[in-house]
Amino acid sequence: MKIAFLTLGCKLNFAESSSLGKELLARGHRKNQKGEQADVCVLNTCSVTDAADRKGRQAIHRLKRQNPDAVIIVTGCYAQLKPVEIAGMPEVDYVLGMNEKFSIPEFVDMLEEKVDTQNLRQTISVSSIREVTDYHASYSRDDRTRCFLKVQDGCDYFCTYCTIPYARGKSRNADIKSTVAQARRALGEGAKEIVLTGVNIGDFGKSTGERFIDLLSALDSVDGEFRVRISSCEPNLLSDEIIDFVAHSRHFAPHFHIPLQSGSNEVLRIMKRRYTRELFLERVEHIRNAMPGAFIGVDCMVGVRGETQEYFEDYLQFIEALPVSQLHVFTYSERAGTRMLSLPLEVVPPKERKRRSDIMHEVSERKLHEFYIAHKGEEAVVLWESKHEDGIMWGFTENYIKVSGEYDRKKVNTFQKIRI
Numbered sequence: 001m002k003i004a005f006l007t008l009g010c011k012l013n014f015a016e017s018s019s020l021g022k023e024l025l026a027r028g029h030r031k032n033q034k035g036e037q038a039d040v041c042v043l044n045t046c047s048v049t050d051a052a053d054r055k056g057r058q059a060i061h062r063l064k065r066q067n068p069d070a071v072i073i074v075t076g077c078y079a080q081l082k083p084v085e086i087a088g089m090p091e092v093d094y095v096l097g098m099n100e101k102f103s104i105p106e107f108v109d110m111l112e113e114k115v116d117t118q119n120l121r122q123t124i125s126v127s128s129i130r131e132v133t134d135y136h137a138s139y140s141r142d143d144r145t146r147c148f149l150k151v152q153d154g155c156d157y158f159c160t161y162c163t164i165p166y167a168r169g170k171s172r173n174a175d176i177k178s179t180v181a182q183a184r185r186a187l188g189e190g191a192k193e194i195v196l197t198g199v200n201i202g203d204f205g206k207s208t209g210e211r212f213i214d215l216l217s218a219l220d221s222v223d224g225e226f227r228v229r230i231s232s233c234e235p236n237l238l239s240d241e242i243i244d245f246v247a248h249s250r251h252f253a254p255h256f257h258i259p260l261q262s263g264s265n266e267v268l269r270i271m272k273r274r275y276t277r278e279l280f281l282e283r284v285e286h287i288r289n290a291m292p293g294a295f296i297g298v299d300c301m302v303g304v305r306g307e308t309q310e311y312f313e314d315y316l317q318f319i320e321a322l323p324v325s326q327l328h329v330f331t332y333s334e335r336a337g338t339r340m341l342s343l344p345l346e347v348v349p350p351k352e353r354k355r356r357s358d359i360m361h362e363v364s365e366r367k368l369h370e371f372y373i374a375h376k377g378e379e380a381v382v383l384w385e386s387k388h389e390d391g392i393m394w395g396f397t398e399n400y401i402k403v404s405g406e407y408d409r410k411k412v413n414t415f416q417k418i419r420i
Contacts, residue, residue, distance in 0.1 A: 001029045001112045004038035004067060006059055009046025011140075011148040011197045011231065013076060016101065017044045018140030018148075023105045029112075038067045040108055044101070045076035047167055050333040053078055057089070064091035071111055075101040077167035081337075083126045097126030098168060102136045132169040135207070137178065139186050144386050145413045147191035151179055151215065152198030156206070157234070159261075160272050160340040161304055161332060168199050172207040180218050187226055192383055192413055193253075194219070195229045202237025213242055220249045225415065227383070227398060232257045232299065235283045236275040243283070247290040253398045254294035256287055257328075261301045263318030264311040270345065271304065277318055288323055293375065295400035296324040300360055303353030304332040306345035312356055319363055325371040325400075327364035331357045375401055375420050382418050384411040 003024055007017040020042075021031070032038040041063040045056040056078045064072060074086050075096040083095045096104065138150040152173040155165045173179070183194055198204070204212040219228055228251045233242075235258050246252040262268050263277050287294050300319065302312070319327070331353050334341060348356075380397035384405070387394060393407040395416075403420060405411075 001039040001108055002032040002036060003029050003108065004032045004041045004063065004070070005044070006041070006063060007044040008055055008059060009044075009048065009052060009077070011195065012138075012150055012153070012199065013044050013046060015138040015140040015148045015150045015197060016136065017042075019136070019138035020102070020104055024108060027105055027109060029108060032067075038070045040111060041067050041070045041072050042104060043072070043074045043076070045074060045078035047077035047081050047163060049330070050335070053082070056086075060086075060089055060091050073104065073107070075104065077164070080126060080129060080167045081163060083124045087124050093123070095124045095126065098129065099127045099132045099134060100125045102134075129166055129169045133172065135172045135174055137174050137182055139182055141186070141189065141191060144190065145383055146193045146195060146385075147183075147186040148195045148197045149179075149183055149186060150198060151196050152201045152204045155200045156203065157200060157274065158272065158339070160270065160343065161301070161335065161338055163335045163338060164199060166337060171200055171203045173198075173204050175208045176210050176215050176218050179215060180222065183219055184222060187222070187224055190413065192226050192415070193229065194226065195231055197231045200234060200237075201231060202233040212237070213239070213245060216242065216245060216249070216252065220245075220251050222251070227251050227253050229253045229255050229400075230257070232259055234259060234274070235280045238283055240286055243286050243290055253400070254291040255297075255398070255400050256294060257297040257299070258283065259299035260319075261299060262304070262307070262311075263300075263315035263322075264307070267304060267307050267311050267315065270306040270340075270343065272339075281322070284322060284324060293378075293399050295326075295371070297326045297328060297400075298322070298324050299330065300327045301330045301332055302356040302360055303348040303350075305340055305343060305347055307332075307348055307356075308346060316359065316363075319360070324367060326368045327360055329357055329360040329364060372401060375399070378420050380418060380420055381415050383415055384413065386412045 005017055005021055007013050043059055046052040071093045072091050073094045074092055079086055079095050080098045086092055087095045140148045154169045154171045156171045158165050202212055204215055260280055265276050382395040382397050382403050384393055384395040388407040391407050392404050394404050396402055
């Protein structure tokens with residue numbers, strides 16, 4: 001069968017799609033070539049915002065236009081949360097939930113054998129997320145250099161604005177031994193950089209009785225020329241022990257991504273976040289003291305219910321003074337089923353949400369520029385990527401500064417010491 005895979009959303013989705021794609025290839029199916037009609041289209045969706053849902057619907061329309069005779073399978077977070085809505089689209093043949101996603105290779109085999117899948121499964125096959133306890137290890141390769149390694153799934157943090165626990169289920173993970181084995185496999189395939197990804201990776205170990213710091217230590221003990229990045233980690237789980245470990249590790253890059261969401265303690269309480277801005281500042285200052293040149297990315301949300309103008313101004317002042325490298329700004333959107341909608345709070349008008357988002361994006365651009373300029377003239381180690389244009393190639397330093405140089409195919413997926 002000729003398979004078209006389209007993945008939306010987070011790196012965790014990409015890791016899972018990649019593993020499913022590998023299994024389909026191992027079963028004798030193949031990826032459809034450019035301009036070639038697919039027999040089956042698999043859409044792995046995101047549902048973190050209303051915009052993500054909209055992109056999912058647009059992707060369904062596009063896939064059907066491009067592959068009019070194909071079977072359309074929709075899975076992922078949007079499928080888990082709103083299966084009836086998706087099944088109501090005339091283009092869609094099957095909706096598979098989060099747990100059913102991992103049976104897609106067997107499902108495609110049945111389609112190839114022309115088994116009456118309608119009798120074997122309903123058009124909608126979505127388990128209750130409360131019943132989902134399976135963990136499926138995955139990793140994906142990006143641009144031949146980078147591997148996104150899934151180390152954890154699910155979330156036990158029911159923040160008032162978020163649907164992810166309802167889409168992904170409880171926090172769970174494989175054990176350290178099998179996770180390290182996955183990393184070794186990726187390195188054996190040529191990966192030079194491993195990015196640890198998941199829904200709430202700092203919660204690693206809840207289902208195996210282990211600790212996140214122990215996983216980091218086990219990965220750091222692997223021999224070879226490679227580096228590891230930690231993706232988004234909650235500030236209350238990013239302990240001083242972890243920060244100090246990264247500072248003195250063999251393989252871990254001085255790169256952190258920490259979700260703040262709001263710099264107002266009042267809004268953090270509304271969101272049911274598990275930390276204060278004072279704790280967040282402590283974490284950032286500890287990183288700066290241990291690794292002065294570290295890249296620190298921060299997730300920031302604006303326009304949530306209850307974010308008054310006074311709270312936003314307080315938030316903005318906090319962010320302005322925070323010694324971080326870049327902001328990832330998200331504009332709040334109402335999500336059905338979240339507790340935020342039941343709270344008697346002031347609603348921020350969409351126009352005002354956009355204004356606040358624009359302000360935060362300006363702050364982010366300024367901070368990133370200042371971070372780059374501060375490292376001009378320094379020596380660094382870059383990992384060169386395969387993407388190139390007009391004789392120029394790109395790569396990232398250990399502290400995530402994007403650099404360019406003259407294209408040389410021999411440099412792809414290699415480390416080089418440079419002066420920025």
